[in-house]
Amino acid sequence: MEIFDNLALGFSVAFTFQNILYCFLGVLLGTLIGVLPGLGPVPTIAMLLPITFGLPPVAALIMLSGIYYGAQYGGSTTAILINLPGESSSVVTAIDGYQMARQGRAGTALATAALGSFFAGSVATFLLAVFAPPLADLALKFGPPEYFALMVLGLIASVALASGSVIKALAMVVLGILLGLSGQDVYTGTPRFTFDVIELADGIEFVALAMGVFGIGEIVRNLEDEHTRTVMVQKVKGLLLSKDDFKRIIGPVLRGTFLGSFLGILPGGGAILSSFASYSIEKKISRHPERFGKGAIEGVAGPESANNAGAQTSFIPMLTLGIPSNPVMALMIGALIIQGIVPGPNVVNEQPNLFWGIVASMWIGNFLLVVLNLPLIGIWVRLLTVPYHILFPLIVGFCCIGVYSVNNNEFDVFTMALFGLIGYVLVKLQCEPAPLLLGFIIGPMLEEYLRRAMLISRGDPLVFVSRPISATMLGLAALALLVVLLPSVRKKREDAFKE
């Protein structure tokens, strides 16, 4: 079997002392920057690029990849502990993870995230090894109409994110879309909602919005009410998962892995959707959907697996086609060019030790991550016992550094402060911020793909239903809408029959 030869080659490359060392360095750095709010893999990898000059290409890429998927592991930590998602993928984790932490189950939530990520990462790497070329071909079949249909599906599913009022959730989605549409129009260059502020020309920075609405808003709320904090600190229960917990997370982890692996290969937003989609599905099929939003372990297990699987499979377009699916992959391509390797579809054949070495290192890296992260959980949880008047200025400080580092732009720090205020008001109004963020992410993509599909079809709307993949997804979206609406329809009918 060719695949075994290839994997043997990969492991022979990855299992050298030097490469294991760089893999470890990568995942360690990744975990650290993942934990630090706002500081993401993009600025870190950009900073480290000059160092990779002196390394052999395989070692450089192994380390940079480790930073990327390591950050996915670490990113959930602050989301769970202090309601601070530093990246889009951990927004969903914050919903139930933070509630678990408030109930004293922070250790369990972190362990769930680590184990789910490990499982998902390993399976997704296997898919990457065996099916990379056909999966890449599948991703190429996704044109603008298909992406549009996918976004519609995602948007409709987003209503499930809300644990309270559906109307308020819809309002938040719409507000998110409006915020997301600010900035220069991709098609004409016309500025929208920028009020002649040049810093708004590229729209509102996602990290600033997310950290403001979630993290800073939560800090303000905590300061107003010292009581809830004390309760949370006193009740730190066991760190690991009970048998019952294990039973509950198996399903979500498997489904999350599958969903994340598939959505991860789609460039242009597929990976972002995976954790949202996983959460919606878990809530929909759960027998107790009312527990979601109040500390359901399934709401941590599914999305965490999905985002880690997605992180792994998002390497597929980069490695097999030479096309970056996100800014991190664009950086990796930059690293390849600096190393004198021209990225493209031929890299797999011309540099087999590079391709298979990276794939093999991903298993090693995922293993190192779980070994690294499980013992750390105890330390993270103890962090919660630090008195809040010491903890919160530190969090705010790190947030400012993190947000600034995204674009080296102080404007983003003020943006975060403003959205912190808005986040506090939203909490007071009992509006949940997760649908707002989903609207913010999906809104601009929805518009971009819709307009692109219409441009390419030269104004023919039938393009959405004449292509099988897009038609199927739109059908599913209609079905999902029906499922959301049915209970209220049925209720009305029952009311009618009573009379």
Next chain:
Amino acid sequence: MRNLKSAAIALAALALSVAPFAAAKAQDFPSRNVTMIVPFAAGGPTDTVARLIAESMSRSLGQQVVVENVGGAGGTRGAGQVAKAAPDGYTILLHHIGQATSATLYRKLPYNVLTDFEEVGLVTDVPMTMIGKSTLEPKDAAALIAYVKEKKDGVIYGNAGVGSASHLCGMLFMSAIGTPMTTVPYQGTGPAMNDLVGGQIDLMCDQTTNTTGQIKAGKVKAYGVTTPNRLKSLPDIPTFKEGALPGFEIAVWHGLYAPKGTPKVTIDKLNAALLTALQDPKVIARFADLGTEPVALERATPEVHEKFLAAEVAKWKPVIEQAGVFAD
């Protein structure tokens, strides 16, 4: 406690050692790190050019040249930051052809491209290639031009966004053949290339940095090179100058700039380091991988680049105004 104390001493020492630099004379340049601002995201072709040059310049200047990515607003945010930086040579800008086109594309630019910078020198000309989806009918450049003239806006041209190199190349091509196509902008080359390889769009013209790998793998059809000479990395691809469309010529040049008012000695030192970098075998080898080469040394002087920049601004003004696309 002891650690704290030594840390405090180290900090104080650092503060003391930094203070005199503020008043350092131009003759002492460079006495600390130089920041090279790239007005685009890390990992892109311009960033790669910058990092290769910066690494070599660090060696000849004896101080680190640190690349900082200040992306946004089509490169004008990073350029604006350099225009307003202290004119001491410690903040420099590596920008591409967008430095010239932004003068027309942005009608409310907060700085003046021609008067707010001191040119250090031209770095490289990255050629572009016109590529089509693998199933596109025409076999060569001449057939392509006939095909576009016949199908007009039935042909879909993708680009990496308003003001990008692929956008400029498309505008120039359409104005050269006098036929508009349907233009579909993307956010960056990656997604546009994805749709071209996937056959969703018909045509794109982009830097060899982005296209060479796809051309060699046969995932796209190459129609022609936009610079006068054939490329060493793609010797089989004819140039447009060879006959199909002789007037159509574009290269994505990259230049180095300092803020206006930077002392002449400092500019000369930066230029000397640039010239050394352009003759550095490692830089030449990596540039060759990108399908480009350093510019001839006589074009890399501040005086020649100043004239060249002014000529480029004048060249693009009518093309952009005729297309009626502005970025603000």
